[in-house]
Amino acid sequence: MPLHLYNSYTRCKQPFVPLVAGAVSLYVCGVTVYDYCHLGHARTYVVWDMVRRYLARRYSVTLVQNITDIDDKIIRRAEERQVAMSALVAEFIAAYDEDMARLNVLPADRYPRATESIPQMIALIRTLEERGIAYASGGDVYYGVQAFPRYGQLSGRSLSGMQAGASGRVEEGDPFKRYPLDFALWKAAKPHEPAWDSPWGRGRPGWHIECSAMVRAELGDSIDIHAGGMDLQFPHHENEIAQSEAVTGQPLAQFWLHNGFVNIDGEKMSKSLHNFRTIREILAVFHPMAVRWFILQAHYRQPIDFTEAAMQAATKSWESLWDAWRCGVLLAEVLPSSPLPEVIARFEAAMDDDLNTAVALAVLLELAKPLRSTWHRVQHGGTLTGDRAQLARTWQTLHEIATDLGFCFSDPELKPAATEPEDTTWIETLIAHRRQAKGDRNYAEADRIRQELGARGITLIDQPGGVTLWRRSDATSATK
RNA sequence: GGUGGUGUAGCCAAGUGGUAAGGCAGGAGCCUGCAAAGCUCUCAUCCGGGAGUUCGAAUCCCCCCACCACCUCCA
Structure with a gap:
């Protein structure tokens, strides 16, 4: 068509x-x-x-x-x-x-x-x-x-x-x-x-x-x-x-x-209503690609309503895509690969019908599912399972479609507004104390430290083997 | 008053004649010392309301209701 x-x-x-x-x-x-x-x-x-x-x-x-x-x-x-x-x-x-x-x-x-x-x-x-x-x-x-x-x-x-x-x-x-x-x-x-x-x-x-x-x-x-x-x-x-x-x-x-x-929240955006948002205000809070996702999620001729909930959902979707993309590092040996023609055909059919990006995004999420799942399993201490060649083709397809829709994964400029590189040793110190407490089976103390960090916006992820990752509650990737 | 558009689960949103995609939120289970994260499963007998056409309609026709935009600078 x-x-x-x-x-x-x-x-x-x-x-x-x-x-x-x-x-x-x-x-x-x-x-x-x-x-x-x-x-x-x-x-x-x-x-x-x-x-x-x-x-x-x-x-x-x-x-x-x-x-x-x-x-x-x-x-x-x-x-x-x-x-x-x-x-x-x-x-x-x-x-x-x-x-x-x-x-x-x-x-x-x-x-x-x-x-x-x-x-x-x-x-x-x-x-x-x-x-x-x-x-x-x-x-x-x-x-x-x-x-x-x-x-x-x-x-x-x-x-x-x-x-x-x-x-x-x-x-x-x-x-x-x-x-x-x-x-x-x-x-x-x-x-x-x-x-x-x-x-x-x-x-x-x-x-x-x-x-x-x-x-x-x-x-x-x-x-x-x-x-x-x-x-x-x-x-x-x-x-x-x-x-x-x-x-x-x-x-x-x-x-x-x-x-x-x-x-904005169901009202026309206008200066007189004081609900005017500049791009830079929004990008201080949300990832640029989440904003892009939010925009492309609806058909381009329909009105869209910018709400906190909608942006959170868009952020989640973008993070799924991003996780899927990062799975590529696990597939380096079998990339580049050839895209899946039937998926490309579905993407094109949607886009050819007056640029139905909502369907195109659904196709992306479908591709993302096995990739991000693989990525998560590996990140949580598992090993890479599944058909590598098939995953590679899935990744290649996702990459092609996402790029055509203007999603960018790698440019550091696109990450959330750059903040000062801060001192994180206090986090690592607390994690070390907690490891000690856990070793002593002092779980009350271990949980207290988890709570303290949680209150300061830090989430801990215990991996098998005693390794603890941490991440900011609003971030998408964990740090050792 | 004119013109155009929209109404699908708590929210966002596909589907335009063949028996409701996807995402978010929610629920259950697994995992865990507890968590988190993740994984698996689940979640609209129904598509604003009514009447009609059809073997069959969210999808087509008619009527009604509600909301929005534009008609002024505006992306």
Whole structure:
């Protein structure tokens, strides 16, 4: 079965066939860099990273993701903090890169920036103006949506419907607009604001035009997949279509993909509700791959609810996977091996059905089961039993699928937030005392020491032969 | 008001005509001086409600109920 994707534009699943055989052009709407990325960004970029990796099994993929580095919020934030806009932007681009690296999101092939694409944007706006679609008004330039018959098609809205139902929600305040749903292509500069010269005077671009300009410059008039968060479907992507297609006459993208939102404890995540979580706050508590597991556990178009319980469950699942992976060290002699074709086929069948990662993860856990069981038996003092060759093939399969889903096992950067290397001799001292007590059959004292360590977050594991391992209650691996 | 979506065990979540995947939590047993960790087994006669089509429906049709998102910057 070929890959089927749900296309927001047609509102149905369609078989995916690239415009150019063997190559896929993918454009993902990127971040506005004025603050740290939050959990919603994490979901978005993990999801599209998964898509990109999966597509890369069959195609050569070019991923372009824009960076919005000029915008009202950036200007305001820079003013508040009394820093240059460029410094603010640089800081949060670096933070973005850091967060994404920890989540094991592969970098895009290119990251065009709005401020570096001004000439392309101006060229588009001029063409729109020449065709009578855009109009200059009061130093601004607006897109007249009534001039584009298909306006509303992507989001399934009609101009009349939006007007009728808008009930005061559509901004009435702008005296320069001819029609309430018209949107700004170019904004006249206010004093002290960053500005560029243009045929309409000094100003800066509106938000939507940058993506139209960048897609065209980086990938061409028509691309395979344009992706982003659900909220971008309207108005952002609708406006992009209106801008680009009015100029090129070509479909901007053959597939429009949108990912669902993240809720926190059942509520929409928003700053006003004070339930806003940045990626770095979350990664201080949970393993990045547990976050990735949490995200991929649900279908990408469904909303997901971030709760403590859900994250604990995701952490457990990730730890199972990790334990299974570590079993590889026991199989070094028989690795690499060949993956199990019927399992790969099941994985692909799930993914080909509009990227059903929930099933893909179930396949992973199934593979993990015998491996982690073997690993645990060995770690608890047993010996390696079972069919090594079969285990090796299982491991190889797990490795292939997990890697395609973007799980990373080995990079130390991905471990929980690094803490100071601390002095653990006090733990070892207590363990030695306990060993002594046990030797003396003084179990009351031995149990007291176990309790004392337990109260301080240390769990003890007695192995056969008198060896005692310890681990932090929140860690996944034991230390001798 | 418009548009789209969702409702499957305590929780997360697959399954879209053939008789309920998987995970978390829970329960029992094994192991242990006691534990921990682990291992084994177990855990929805039923899929928001009602009516219908069918040999057969969580899956298709109709009606109803509930919840959510978008329609404004937003991933």
